[in-house]
Amino acid sequence: MMPPRPIPLCVAPMMDWTDRNCRYFHRQISRHTLLYTEMLTTGAVLHGDRDRLLGYEAAEHPVALQLGGSEPEALAAAARIGEEWGYDEINLNCGCPSDRVQSGRFGACLMAEPDLVARLVGAMREAVSIPVTVKSRIAIDELEEWPTLVDFVRKVSAAGCTRFIVHARKAWLQGLSPKENRDVPPLRYELVYRLKSEFPHLDISINGGIKTLDATAEHLKHVDGVMIGRAVYENPYLLAEADRRFFGATEAPPERHAVVEAMLPYIERRMKQGAPLGSITRHMLGLFQGLPGARAWRRHLSENAHKAGAGPEVVVAALAKVRRAPEADVAA
Secondary structure, X not given: OOOOOOOOEEEOOOOOOOOHHHHHHHHHHOOOOEEEOOOEEHHHHHHOOHHHHHOOOHHHOOEEEEEEOOOHHHHHXXXXXXXXXXXXXXXXXXXXXXXXXXXXXXXXXXXXXXXXXXXXXXXXXXXXXXXEEEEEOOEEOOOOHHXXXXXXXXXXXXXXXXXXXXXXXXXXXXXXXXXXXXXXXXXXXXXXXXXXHHOOOOEEEEEOOOOOHHHHHHHOOOXXXXXXXXXXXHOHHHHHHHHHHHOOOOOOOOOHXXXXXXXXXXXXXXXXXXXXXXXXXXXXXXXXXXXXXXXXXXXXXXXXXXXXOOOHHXXXXXXHHHHHOXXXXXXX
């Protein structure tokens, strides 16, 4: 199996955020940035409603499926299903610090079990022909950061993983909440840079606290790729210049108004499938961030998308409010 080609930019898998509606919206802004699903447990994939959990639009490619689990057979079976559904990559979550993943012995707690992760990766690689990648922290709890990280990557890469996405913070599974784990532990970007220098043959991406494409460009001087999470979700138009800056595209990015208009047929189609309007528009609230009309856009969608009978006309009306908004109407 050929190693995956380096991906200079991707959007992080985020629970309750990066669902299919979010990904389709982001894809209207950037054609090439790699998008990830929310983390799905092996139990959900094997026994849940696959149409609801795994369904997506062809336009979302390239799109990766992130799995959570700690049993080789279950992960291999779930990865095989992901490949059958057409996903471009299978990613193993070894970085999420929530209580739920700890109780299931997956997520960040796997950082303490690199031999197990190697077996998990080996089982998935035998099951699929698409890339199998790993997202991790630099360490957890009292484990020393660099020795933990280098041992983890050495053992897991020996099992055939060639791409690692590293959140450059330690995760504290005891004492910090999942939210605090995204902000409180200090960022150690230099350790991820060092990892790339120690393993030049591996594809190393960095994650954590990265908010702009300028910062992305700086990180790409040291690593192969960058993963951005909350900054993209809060300000999705941040992705607009990504294709030209990092993927060699020559066409101009779409204007925000064109992005909204491109979403309208999708909204109609998804609503016919039973998706509530608000489940789609909630991902679009930050599109006009920092511009006149941003407040009017957010307010109209927030107040009207959940009303009975609401449809695409709500989005059209919100866009009209943007066009008519005074200069002072800028979201904080």
